[in-house]
Amino acid sequence: MEPVKIGLLGLGTVGGGTVTVLTRNAGEIERRAGRGIEIARAAAREYRAESIRGIERIGQIGDDAFAVVEDPEIQVIVELIGGYSPAKELVLRAIALGKHVVTANKALIARHGNEIFAAARDQGVMVGFEAAVAGGIPIIKALREGLAANHIEWIAGIINGTGNFILTEMRDKGRDFADVLKEAQQRGYAEADPTFDVEGIDAAHKLTILGSLAFGIPLQFERCYTEGISGIQAQDVAYAAELGYRIKHLGIARRCPEGIELRVHPTLIPHRRLIANVDGVMNAVLVKGDAVGPTLYYGAGAGALPTASAVVADLVDVVRALTTDPTNRVPHLAFQPDELHDTAVLTMDQVETAYYLRLMALDEPGVMARIASILGDHGISIEAIQQKEPGEGETHVPLVMLTRRVREGRMNDALAQIEALETVQGSVVRIRLETLAG
């Protein structure tokens, strides 16, 4: 089947990331969507070609975004320019021409979403905006579909990575706001003009969208209360910690008997809550539904590839809708049935993991060295080793070890040799260890 032809507006951070993801994962995306995605045209005022992997796959690059929108070959417009204008005009024109739209533009949706969605409805086209809130976290899909059974009671989100990075550094290192902001700007986490991030405007755009999805109200950004973190002082961060709280910049949408609360402000939350432990530039959204209870969605809220992940997910949604009959829209096992690969499932002998080991060894010189040497002979590196105190009158002591990653088959061989030692009592307790590092 012919690939779906898309037109890309903007080749900045997210635009470049979208090209990279569509290139790098083209095969896998097609196995899922049932059809390829071709970037037929792109428009950008300026871009750094050398930093965009896959740029050679773009059919044609120009600087006229309206020309891309008007191109009758293009079925889907991906708007990654940002800002209100000309993004709004481009999106409305694409819709008028009967094209589907995918956008990452939270400001545009928060301010003009009601108008845009009404136009899309009239034209029977889709407008995807998963990337507009919390980057790569599929929170819009969760709210619109995954939690559709629930009466949503409230939402609380860390939905601005820059602000969360600043508050995390202030807490971890006792630093001042101004000091950390400067570092964030140097590291590229904060813009030269950080107002949108630190004063909560960016978060308010996103909260406006979440509030509508949760409560079935029109988008009304102008009614969202917004208070930034620039007034937070190091001593308040410290006092809050003493009391068992952390300060986070939260967007909160809550349903009350009298109406809806929509507010972005610094907030103390108990340090044992999972969301209180979301640190650095990461985002998380906590949603309380009456049936499901609290659920939390965590991930990268910004950045080229995470945001592109959401843009391309919306594209797959559009492609699936254009390609299959409605009841086969999403394949049962995510990939199209004829695209399932019979990749081997490994036996445990072949699996590589790290280990926690505990054994009872004779409390004598040379015993630990002998055990370490058996592990070494099997290519197993020891990360940590602790000999515990012997019990009253005991001749053997517990020896606890952490190892680096190794094939389980090798570990089994090594453990058989260790258990055969006369100086080792009983069998070795072995629990696998995973760092789950990103």
Next chain:
Amino acid sequence: MEPVKIGLLGLGTVGGGTVTVLTRNAGEIERRAGRGIEIARAAAREYRAESIRGIERIGQIGDDAFAVVEDPEIQVIVELIGGYSPAKELVLRAIALGKHVVTANKALIARHGNEIFAAARDQGVMVGFEAAVAGGIPIIKALREGLAANHIEWIAGIINGTGNFILTEMRDKGRDFADVLKEAQQRGYAEADPTFDVEGIDAAHKLTILGSLAFGIPLQFERCYTEGISGIQAQDVAYAAELGYRIKHLGIARRCPEGIELRVHPTLIPHRRLIANVDGVMNAVLVKGDAVGPTLYYGAGAGALPTASAVVADLVDVVRALTTDPTNRVPHLAFQPDELHDTAVLTMDQVETAYYLRLMALDEPGVMARIASILGDHGISIEAIQQKEPGEGETHVPLVMLTRRVREGRMNDALAQIEALETVQGSVVRIRLETLAG
């Protein structure tokens, strides 16, 4: 438009929960789905009518599940019996009759999913199974749709609440496995025969499904390695903690150059990872995609209403597909456009929240009492109060307070009076506080 008529097989925990959710949230679900859902028939061997809210909404209740499946009025079969047989025969018969199916049956999908999905594909019907993995967490939708742009590298999940409750209690209280298991059984978290939960079979069913969705491989439960937690000893939990780790019963699916790892076993993970802090009966799934990076999905993995939340989400998916044209399947703002309500957005004066307050007060008798009395006059309860040490040669000391929830308008009035006191220096620092309690 006529409601969609569904037939419910099973009125146990999840079946009862599904009736309750469909009853309690009927209005909101219809506003989202665009059409009502009618439980035209149900079949159950035995059930406790008095404990099922909304049971009177079921058109007809009998004990013959096949009769429900055969009923030509029924468009969607909801299978909540569990186990392999007759669930498999019922589901296959429903598919053969061209009916859509929603099921929470992880064992059935893990063992017979390949056959069931092939039949569904031939008949052009949908089989929803969101409830089969991690209860109310929409992890299947996230993997199949939300993360469709990604090359998934690995998944690690706490996908059995019983096991996680036991390990959490063992760590928090230094208790033994057998001791905690007994309590879990008394509290209804664990079955009389706990084998499925504590030996990892239930988790292996779920991991089999997650692995297929992530990597595009057929379901192959028999190749999933399964090791339970019944051998975990209290001393290993303690030693792991000393080394900075927690032991969790993880399901891990990983893509390696040689093939796919599918394994369920106790695992040490660094205590600072978010997933290491998922405690009690809660579930969480951590997914690492090449574009999005790590994302985490957290919530209740079992229970009547959380599981029903996923069952009904699948029903809404089916209803939307049956009702609208594909491009309008999901309304942009979750609710059908003519179902948006213009609920008032509250001003901050109307918002109720708790507060952290800090002020500089004269270090003299009676000052704190005066402040407390102003707060009391405005109906503001003090939760905690701390007077800090004065700085060298300072006459004023920092006073830190936490309050209970109160309308912001009242707080503003109280703060104006406090700031007007001669004994208080400068303005009061005020940061809102939310407990985010479930």
